[in-house]
Amino acid sequence: MQDWWRNSVTYQIYPRSFQDSSGNGIGDIPGITARLAHVASLGVDAIWLSPVFTSPMADMGYDVSDYTDIDPLFGTLADFDALLARAHDLGLKVIIDQVLSHSSDQHPFFVESRACRDNPRADWYVWVDPMPDGSPPNNWVSVFGGSAWEWDARRRQYYLHNFLASQPDFNFHTPAVQDWLLQTMRFWLNRGVDGFRLDTVNFYFHDQKLRPNPPDPRNAVTPKVNPYDMQDHLYSKNRPENLGFLERLRALTDEYDARAMVGEVGESRRAGEIMAQYTAGTTRLHMAYSFDMLGPEFTAGHFRQKLESFYAAAPNGCPCWSFSNHDVIRHVTRWADHGAPDALAKLAIAMLAGFEGSLCLYQAEELGQTETDILYHELTDPPGFKFWPDYKGRDGCRTPMVWDGSAQAGFTSATPWLPIKPQQKARNVASQGAGSVLAAYREVLAFRKSTPALRQGRTRFLDLPEPVLGFLRDDLLCLYNLSPTEVRLTLNTQGHLTGPSQNAEIIDTNVILGPNGFVFVTGADGAKAA
Structure with missing residues (x-):
């Protein structure tokens, strides 16, 4: 079906933490393939794989050094093809994560770009001269803390990085950059993937005048744990030129049958407005999601406002609603003050099933999984180190899937890359029978699929x-x-x-x-x- 994505349900898999088949404590592609029957049993339509491309893993794969190959940590291209075939046999579409806004600093193109100012890829990344006093060109800050500008002694210029300094931003104002990124996506479309999840889709373009961001009027008085939240990011992202590139992306996917894109809108002030803008009509994204429902707010007014404002701005647009993902505290823990864990988990899937639009579930939320309490010596996530202890990073929602009650919960035969603690292991798949959260997910999703009002109303x-x-x-x-x-x-x-x-x-x-x-x-x- 050409429009399979509309009102669909997607299941996000975090590959490092789904299933280890090699015995090294890290999840991999053959492990995912072996567990796809569980995903299909939920009644979802698609899976979304967080990045599995070649990467030095400074940001767990969101720093790509080769966009058309699989990192050996996860397997091979042949393993990926086998996963794709198995998923399709089970009736599951496969969406892969595309990190287009930036690459790893180990990508050959960045190595070339930083070598000098006159090489063929000198303008493929955002390079700027220092101010007369040697300081960065403006006040833009990194999501992960500190300035968004990193000094490079070879070029004697600053380069832009909205995340880690080892994740330099591509310069989308250079047409060749856009052309090349589209070619890498065509590689995966030709391989048979059904679509893309576009990481940080509103970060692609920057303001060429390098105007400073103003303070966010909501946060400008009281310092925040992360000063990124104190700016209104008018110029470092959310630029109008983005729309033209989204149309190029849509034109590419429209060359193929039944392909879809869902964009992550990383924005706090205007997320709903941008989601609506990016999905309006039929020439941009198929779907978009934001962090509007991934925060602590848990009121009827909040959820109503998010749905009403989206559809007021884009009556025929398609949002993708979710309550958890790999970047936020799991919702059963986040909303713990509002009910008992199992009751909250069942209420959450019933709410999502009722929302107009498409849905995305994060692995293990169907178990009512809770956030893992990560100790400092267990940390792997860069922002956790930066902002500890007020912000412990994202490791707590990324701990391994728990399949049974054995020593390592059926995830691995080795020591897992993140700890599996008793509170999480207790919520394993094998133990969830009649009346469980897992049973409720299956029941609610089946009801949604069989009820026209919930799919189309x-x-x-x-x-x-x-x-x-x-x-x-x-x-x-x-x-x-x-x-x-x-x-x-x-x-x-x-x-x-x-x-x-x-x-x-x-x-x-x-x-x-x-x-x-x-x-x-x-x-x-x-x-x-x-």
């Missing part, structure tokens, strides 16, 4: 008081209690429970939602507080 929100989120998807009423305290509602007309539910009861026109209760109702066109 438009959303009309109900004006209900906190902590209740309520909306209609065509004729299906979806009600969620976002609290650990019972709430009562009255239906406008008598309705009937349909599909999965939790801590919910309907008596005549009365709805009782217990802690983190949810219910899907037919026959009622609305509800109000009792």
Whole structure:
């Protein structure tokens, strides 16, 4: 189906932590292939693989040194082809991560670019002369801390890096850079991949005038753990030239049948607006997602505002909603104040299933997995070292998948690259039977797939008081209690429970939602507080 991506469900796999087949403590591609039946059993449509390309692994593969080969840590191109074939046999599409905004500093093109100012790739990266006093050209800061400019003694210039200094930014104002990156993507399309997850899709272009970023009015007074959050990034990213490159990307994927792209919008102030802009019409991205639902906010008003603002700006656009990924604290831990772990996990998938748009699940959230408490000596993530102890980095959400109750949880026969601790191992796949979080995920996703209103229906929100989120998807009423305290509602007309539910009861026109209760109702066109 050409538009398989619309209203789809994608499962994100973090390759280092899914399954080790070689016995070195690190997950790999053959391991993923061996476990794909588990993913297919959830009822999802696609998998997204975080980067498996050749890399020195300074940022766990998000620093690419060869865009058309597999890192030996994960396997070979033949292993990738076998994964692709197995996934397709199981009815799963395969989306691969594309890190286009920057490369590794070990990429041959950066090595060439930094050698001198007049080589063929001298302008493939963003090079700028110092100010007269030797300082960087402006105030742009790195996501990972410190200036976004790194001095290079060979060229006697600064180069731009929005992340680690070992991740120099490509210069997208150089047409040859765009052409070459498109060729690397064509390599994977020809190999049979079904699409791309575009890392930091709003970072591609920078302001050529190098204007300084103004302070973010929300954060300019009180210093933050990471000063990156104190700027409004008007000029270091989110540039209007980005749209032209997105159209080139779309034209490339449109040359192939049934391919799709989902872009990660790394932005805090205007994320919904940018998502809508990037997915408007049929000539840009197929889908986009942001961090709007990956933070601590857990109110009905928050979720309503994010959905309503997106569709107001792009009525026919396609968002991709998610609650967890490899960059944030797992949502069961993040929202722990709002309910018990299992009840929260089941409520979360029921909410996602009700949201209009496409969905993305992060590996092990179907187990109700919680964040691992990482100690300093266990750290691997660069920003964790930089901002410890107030920010412990991203290792806590990246610990290995737990398949069973054995010593290393069925993930490896060796010492795993990140620790598997008892709290996480307790939530293993093998132990989750009837009534478990895993069973709830399968049930809810099957209900979504079999219910036209949840796949195609438009959303009309109900004006209900906190902590209740309520909306209609065509004729299906979806009600969620976002609290650990019972709430009562009255239906406008008598309705009937349909599909999965939790801590919910309907008596005549009365709805009782217990802690983190949810219910899907037919026959009622609305509800109000009792």
